[in-house]
Amino acid sequence: MSASTDPLAATERLFFRDLDPETARRTVRDALAGAEDGELFLEYRESENLTLDDGRIRSASFDTTRGFGLRAVRGEAAAYAHAGELGEAALRRAAEAVRALPGEGAVSVAEPPRATNARLYDDANPLTAMDFPAKTALLAAIDAHARARDPRVKQVVATLSGEWQAMRILRADGREVADLRPLVRLNVSVVVEQDGRRETGSFGTGGRFTYDRVVGEANWKAAVEEALRQAVVNLDSRPAPAGEMEVVLGPGWPGILLHEAIGHGLEGDFNRKGTSAFAGLLGQRIASPGVTVVDDGTIPDRRGSLTVDDEGTPSGRTVMIEDGILTGFIQDRQNARLMGVRPTGNGRRQSYAHIPMPRMTNTVMLGGQHAPEEILRSVKRGLYAVNFGGGQVDITSGKFVFSASEAYLIEDGRITAPVKGATLIGNGADALTKVAMVGNDFGMDPGIGTCGKEGQGVPVGVGQPTLKLAGLTVGGTAV
Numbered sequence: 137m138s139a140s141t142d143p144l145a146a147t148e149r150l151f152f153r154d155l156d157p158e159t160a161r162r163t164v165r166d167a168l169a170g171a172e173d174g175e176l177f178l179e180y181r182e183s184e185n186l187t188l189d190d191g192r193i194r195s196a197s198f199d200t201t202r203g204f205g206l207r208a209v210r211g212e213a214a215a216y217a218h219a220g221e222l223g224e225a226a227l228r229r230a231a232e233a234v235r236a237l238p239g240e241g242a243v244s245v246a247e248p249p250r251a252t253n254a255r256l257y258d259d260a261n262p263l264t265a266m267d268f269p270a271k272t273a274l275l276a277a278i279d280a281h282a283r284a285r286d287p288r289v290k291q292v293v294a295t296l297s298g299e300w301q302a303m304r305i306l307r308a309d310g311r312e313v314a315d316l317r318p319l320v321r322l323n324v325s326v327v328v329e330q331d332g333r334r335e336t337g338s339f340g341t342g343g344r345f346t347y348d349r350v351v352g353e354a355n356w357k358a359a360v361e362e363a364l365r366q367a368v369v370n371l372d373s374r375p376a377p378a379g380e381m382e383v384v385l386g387p388g389w390p391g392i393l394l395h396e397a398i399g400h401g402l403e404g405d406f407n408r409k410g411t412s413a414f415a416g417l418l419g420q421r422i423a424s425p426g427v428t429v430v431d432d433g434t435i436p437d438r439r440g441s442l443t444v445d446d447e448g449t450p451s452g453r454t455v456m457i458e459d460g461i462l463t464g465f466i467q468d469r470q471n472a473r474l475m476g477v478r479p480t481g482n483g484r485r486q487s488y489a490h491i492p493m494p495r496m497t498n499t500v501m502l503g504g505q506h507a508p509e510e511i512l513r514s515v516k517r518g519l520y521a522v523n524f525g526g527g528q529v530d531i532t533s534g535k536f537v538f539s540a541s542e543a544y545l546i547e548d549g550r551i552t553a554p555v556k557g558a559t560l561i562g563n564g565a566d567a568l569t570k571v572a573m574v575g576n577d578f579g580m581d582p583g584i585g586t587c588g589k590e591g592q593g594v595p596v597g598v599g600q601p602t603l604k605l606a607g608l609t610v611g612g613t614a615v
Contacts, residue, residue, distance in 0.1 A: 141259050141316065143259065143302075143304075143314035143315055143316050144304070144312065144313075144314045146259075146302065146314070146316060147178070147180075147302050147303070147304040147314040147316075150180045150202075150302050150304075151178045151180070151222060151304055154222050154223055155222045155223060155224060155227065156224065159224055159227075160176065160224075160227060160306060161306060161310065163176075163224075163227050163228065163231050164176045164206070164231075164306050164307070164308055165308050165310075166231065166235075167206060167208060167230075167231035167234050167235055167308075168208050168234075168308035169308070170208075170210070170235070170237070170239070171208035171209055171210050171234075171237060171308075172209055172210050172211070172245060172246050172473070173208075173209040173245070173246035173469055173470065173473065174206070174207045174208040174209050174214075174234070174307075174308065175206075175207055175305050175306065175307050175308075175447060175448060176204060176205075176206050176227075176305065176306040176307075177204060177205045177206075177207070177303065177304075177305055177446065177485070177488055178203075178204050178222065178303065178304040178305070178306070178488070179201070179202065179203060179204070179205075179301065179302070179303050179487060179488040180200075180201070180202045180301070180302045180303075181199075181200070181201045181202075181299060181300070181301045181302070181487070182198070182199070182200050182261065182263050182299060182300050183198070183199050183201075183263075183297070183298070183299035183300075184196075184197060184198045184199070184263055184297065184298055184299070185197050185295065185296075185297040186271050186272065186275060186295065186296050186297070187275075187293065187294070187295045188272070188275035188276065188278070188279055188292075188293070188294045188295075189291075189292075189293050190279075190291055190292065190293075191276070191279050191292075193272055193275070196268075198263075201220065201487070201488075202220070202221070202222055203218060203219055203220040203221060203222065203487075203488040203489065204218060204219060204222060204226075204227065204230070204488050205217070205218040205485070205488040205489065205490070205491070206218070206227070206230040206231065206233075206234055207234065207491060207492075208234040208235070208237045209237075209246075209469075209470050210237050210238070210239040211239065211474070212470075212474065213237060213238055213239065214237075214470065214491060215233065215234040215235075215236060215237040216234070216491045217229070217230035217231075217233040217234055218230070218488055218489045220488075220489070245308075245309075246469060246473055248307060248309055248311050249311070249313070249444075249447070249448045249449040249450070249469075249479075250449070250450055252313055252443060252444050252450050253434060253443050253444065253450040253451060254443075255443055256344070256434060256435075256436050256437070256441050256442070256443050256451075257317070257318060257344035257345060257436065257437050257441065257443070258318065258344075258345055258346065259316035259317070259318065260318060260346050261300040261318065262298040262299075262300060262318045262319075262320050262345070262346040262347050263298050263299075263300055265346045265347050265348065266347050266351070271296055274296065274351050274356065275294045275295075275296060277356070278292065278294040278324055278356055278359075278360060279292045279294060281356075281357060281360050282324070282326050282360045282363070282364060285360065285361070285364055286328065286364055286368070288328040288329055288330050288368075288371075289326055289327070289328055289364070290327050290328065290329045290334065291326065291327035292324070292325070292326050292327075293323075293324070293325040293326075294322075294323070294324050294325075295321075295322070295323040296320075296321075296322055296347070296350075296351075297320070297321050297323075298318070298319065298320040298321070298347060299318075299319050299320075300316070300317070300318055300319075301315075301316075301317040301319070302314070302315075302316050302317075303315050303317070303446065305444075305446075305447070305448040307448065311448070313444050313448040315442070315443050315444050317344060317442070317443075318344050318345060318346060319342070319343075319344055319439065319595060320342050320343070320345065320346065320347050320349070320350055321340060321341070321342030321350070321583065321584060322340065322341055322342060322350040322351070322355075322356060322359060323338065323339070323340040323359075323584070324338065324339055324340070324356070324359045324360050324362075324363045325337070325338040325363060326338070326360075326363045326364050326367050327367065328364070328367040328368060328371060330371050333371060335367050335368075335370035335371050335373075336366075336367055336370070337362075337363045337364060337365065337366030337367030337368070337369070337370065338363050338366065339359045339360075339362035339363040339366070339582070340359070340582060340583070340584040341355070341359060341582040341583050341584065342439060342582075342583040342584060343437050343438055343439050343583040344437050344438065344439065344441060345437050366523065366541070366542055369542060369554050370542070370554065370556060372553070372554055373553070373554040373555055373556035374553055374554070374555055374556070374614070375555065375556060375557055375612060375613040375614035376519070376540075376543065376555035376556060376557045376558035376610065376611075376612035376613055376614060377519075377545070377555070377610065377612045377614045378610055378611055378612035378613075378614065379609070379610060379612075380607050380608070380609050380610070381517060381518045381519060381607075381608070381610055382515045382516075382517070382518035382519075382546070382572075382604060382605070382606055382607070382608075383518055383519045383520075383521060383560065383604070383605045383608040383610065384511055384512060384515060384518060384519070384520045384521070384546060384602060384603065384604050384605075385521050385600070385602065385603045385605070386520070386521065386522040386523075386602060387508075387575065387577050387578065387579035387599075387600060387601050387602050388579035388580060388581050388582070388598075388599060388600070389523060389524065389581040389582065389584075389598065390521060390522070390523070390524055390600060390603075391499070391500060391501065391581060391598035391599045391600035392524050392527070392538075392581070392585065392598050393524060393527070393536070393538050393560065394429065394499065394500075394501055394598065394600055395496060395499045395585070395587070395596065395598045396527055396529045396536060396538070397527075397529050397534065397536040397538075397562070397563075397564035397567060398429065398534075398564045398565075398567075398568060399429075399431070399496050399499045400412075400496075400529065400531050400589070401413050401414045401531055401534060401564060401565070402414060402429075402431075402456045402457075402465050402466060403465065403466055403482075403493075403494040403495070403496070404465045404466060404467040404468065404471035404472060404475060404482075404494040405468075405471045405493060405494050406531055407465050407475075408471050408474055408475050411531065411532050412531060412532070413531075413532065413533060413534035413563075413564060413565045414462060414565065417462050418462050418463075418464070418465075419461065419462065419463075420461065420462055421460050421461055421462075422457065422460065422461070422462045422565060422568055422569070423457050423460040423461075423568035423569060423571060424460055424568065424569055424570070424571040424572070425459055425460045426459065426460070426504050426505075426571070426574045427457055427459070427460050427501065427568060427571050427574065428455065428457060428458050428459060428501065428502040429455075429456050429457040429499070429500070429501050429502075430453060430454065430455050430456065430499075430500055430501075430502060431453075431454045431456060431466050431480075431482065431496055431497055431498065431499045431500075432452075432453040432454075432497065432498050432500065433445070433451025433452060433453075433481055433482070433497030433498060434451055434452065434453055435498055435580075435597070438498050438580065438583070438597045439498075439583045439584070439585060439595045439596065439597045440496065440497040440498040440499075440585065440595055440596040440597035441497060441498060441597070442481070442484075442497060444481070445468075445481045445482060445483045445484055445492075446483055446484050446485045446492045447468060447469050447479070447483035447492050449469065449479045449480075449481045449483060450481050451481035451482070451497055452480050452481040452482075454466050454480045454482070457568070460568075464477075464480075465477075465480075465494075466480050466482040466494050466495075466496060467479045467480045467482060467483075467494055468482060468483030468484075468492055468493055468494045468495075469483055469492075470483075471494055481497075482494050482495055482496065482497065483495075484497075484594050485592065485594075486592040486593055486594055490592050493589065493590065493592070495587065495589060495592075495594055495596075496587060496596050497596060497597070498580070498596065498597035498598070498599065499596070499597070499598055499599075500578070500580070500597075500598065500599035500600060501574070501599070501600040501601070501603070502578060502601075503574065503575060503576050503577065503578035503601040504573070504574025504575060504576060504601060505574070505576060506573045506574060506575050506576060506602075507575070507576060507577075508575050508576075508577050508601075508602040510573075511573045511575055511602050511603075511604045512546060512549060512550070512551065513549035514549065514573065514604065515546045515549060515604065516547075516548060516549070517545075517546065517547055517548075518545075518546040519540075519543055519544070519545065519546065519555070519558060519610055520543060520544045520545075520546050520551055521540040521542075521543045521558065521560065522540075522542045522543065522544070523540065523541045523542035523543075524538055524539065524540055524541060525538075525539045525540070525541040526538075526539055527539060529564065533563065534563045534564035534565045534566070535562070535563050535564075536560070536561070536562060536563070536564060536567075537559055537560070537561050537611075538559060538560045539558070539559050540558040540559065540560065542554070543555050543556075543558045555612070556613065557612060557613035558610055558611070558612055559610070559611035559612075560608060560609070560610060560611075561608075561609040561610070561611050562608050562609055567605060567608065570605045570606050570607055570608060571603055571604070571605055572604045572605065572606040573603070573604040574601060574603060575601035575602030575603065576601060577601050577602055578599065578600065578601040579599060579600075579601070580597060580598070580599040581597055581598045581599060583597070585597055585598055
């Protein structure tokens with residue numbers, strides 16, 4: 137398929153082989169007759185994952201899933217039924233279940249979604265673009281190249297994964313919308329050893345396109361080089377210092393801290409329920425001047441982008457913080473309706489077996505006026521965090537802990553020694569007020585983000601320029 141494929145025509149063939157379309161539409165109308173909102177979500181997905189470890193294919197999997205989820209919404213309540221099949225009997229049982237939604241009397245039917253966006257990505261199925269021998273040969277070439285580049289390499293793990301999702305939404309008013317979504321990712325991890333010390337480096341890249349964007353020789357060699365660079369840097373790292381200090385975050389992937397520590401607190405459900413640290417602060421200053429945070433699901437080919445969300449609403453560009461002022465939240469249909477605002481195209485679900493909720497797409501902090509070199513020169517003693525590993529955040533309090541997988545000391549305005557074991561500790565709302573300088577080098581992550589919420593994982597993107605935060609707590613390992 138190409139970007140010119142009509143998603144409605146393509147999904148007609150996928151979903152209505154075993155399910156009569158008119159029966160499905162009639163069942164949806166009847167099931168949602170007493171509801172304010174709801175939809176039938178049809179999904180077909182192909183996915184694969186190949187992992188090479190130390191020159192051998194450790195795992196290779198391929199999976200096909202097909203199913204539906206039927207939802208009815210009334211006020212704050214929602215009834216949801218799903219099945220891993222597409223048949224009239226299963227749909228009738230689901231309809232009986234959602235008709236049990238509490239409530240009686242007249243309802244005000246929710247406004248239907250607007251027209252869809254222009255297509256944001258090529259809809260070709262990436263899994264059909266390469267055969268299995270070509271994929272295994274690629275992973276073997278990555279392993280051989282990494283070992284040839286540096287004799288200290290002791291282990292190489294390379295993973296190629298892809299999926300193709302077709303979705304179609306049927307609404308009670310007869311409106312229908314569909315989307316065809318590719319997603320690929322290449323990951324390389326290396327372990328190096330020197331004088332008995334072992335360190336790891338890794339790099340991943342991907343997005344909503346076919347494999348050709350990541351498997352070209354220049355692309356996978358660049359991934360190997362970056363993973364190897366990180367590992368070698370860590371060989372020379374020293375224990376990280378601890379205490380309150382100035383912290384400079386690098387551009388791109390370090391935006392994951394922004395996503396976790398701040399982004400979740402700007403989702404509509406947490407603010408409607410009053411459980412977010414930002415609840416009740418709309419229109420107030422919550423960040424330093426110059427801080428503008430946007431959730432943008434309309435960036436072509438990005439991992440977090442969506443032509444339409446999983447409720448049928450076109451994705452959008454939502455300014456959540458503008459020059460330090462809280463201006464809005466990201467919304468699904470139900471929470472937007474309850475808060476008296478328009479949905480923003482952020483209703484997302486992991487699969488047909490999951491109910492949609494407000495979720496981020498590509499969450500970024502926009503660039504500012506300062507050159508990165510100027511920001512670094514302004515720091516007498518601090519930490520420069522370039523890459524992050526895992527982290528934890530409490531949505532209600534905003535408290536976070538993030539581990540830096542690559543970080544350096546800043547001494548007298550210069551980047552000096554690499555450090556290991558640095559963690560950033562703070563509060564998301566407080567951290568926003570500590571942004572002292574915003575760089576002019578905005579960058580996106582390489583296409584590797586996955587966001588978890590209430591047991592659901594969805595692909596996301598992050599981005600930011602170089603940032604300086606004054607007075608952030610650093611947990612270190614130095615004695």
